[in-house]
Amino acid sequence: MSYKTIVFSFFLVFINGCVIAEDNSDKQGGTVAEKRDSVDADKREAVSSDSRRLPVSYALQGTSTAVVGIAIDKKGYPLETVKAIILKPGQKVVFAGPDEFQIAFKNKKAPTMQLDYRSEKGVITVVIPKDILERPEFKREYARNKSVEFNYAIRINGRELDPPMIIQRDD
Numbered sequence: 001m002s003y004k005t006i007v008f009s010f011f012l013v014f015i016n017g018c019v020i021a022e023d024n025s026d027k028q029g030g031t032v033a034e035k036r037d038s039v040d041a042d043k044r045e046a047v048s049s050d051s052r053r054l055p056v057s058y059a060l061q062g063t064s065t066a067v068v069g070i071a072i073d074k075k076g077y078p079l080e081t082v083k084a085i086i087l088k089p090g091q092k093v094v095f096a097g098p099d100e101f102q103i104a105f106k107n108k109k110a111p112t113m114q115l116d117y118r119s120e121k122g123v124i125t126v127v128i129p130k131d132i133l134e135r136p137e138f139k140r141e142y143a144r145n146k147s148v149e150f151n152y153a154i155r156i157n158g159r160e161l162d163p164p165m166i167i168q169r170d171d
Contacts, residue, residue, distance in 0.1 A: 054083040059091045070097025070154055078154050078161040085165045090130040093165070095154070096123050102155040109137075111150060111167065132167055 057066045066087060071079040078101075085093055095103060103117040103124050111132055117124045132138060138148045147168035153160040 052083070054080055057082040057085045057093070059087065064091045066091065066093045068093060068095050070095055070101055070156070072098060072156055076157040077159050078156045080161060080163060082163060084163055087128050087165065087167055088169060089128055089132050089167065092125055092127040094123060094125050095119070098122060098156060100156075102153075104153045104155060106151040106153065106162075109150060110152075111165070126165075128167055133169065
């Protein structure tokens with residue numbers, strides 16, 4: 001990947017803006033879900049209302065590539081920069097962020113056979129197969145919802161963030 005592409009990716013992160021991450025640094029142990037549940041209602045409402053204002057990431061105009069910036073706060077928590085990624089078959093998403101992070105698809109359900117991706121020089125690319133909506137494992141969900149949703153986690157420093165990836169057609 002070229003230097004210009006990486007710089008452009010980071011530029012998009014700054015255009016999209018950031019959200020204040022919830023600070024759980026004083027808690028020890030427990031899963032991310034347990035930590036989220038233990039936050040008082042006011043903080044949870046502030047974070048969720050900010051999340052609703054985040055943009056949805058689509059392929060950039062004239063391209064088949066969506067770009068998602070991965071930001072982290074001062075304490076190492078991942079920050080949301082998009083609330084969802086909506087792609088079409090044959091498109092791809094480029095995640096750009098810190099030198100080391102992971103994308104892990106959940107529930108053994110991923111657009112490709114690969115469930116876990118590790119960044120290479122701060123970048124991960126996930127290509128959506130052109131025939132994804134015709135695959136037997138996704139046909140029923142697409143027929144019912146007119147989209148197929150993938151849950152995944154962005155993992156940084158042992159912490160995770162999990163916006164959805166949605167695959168659909170123009171129709």
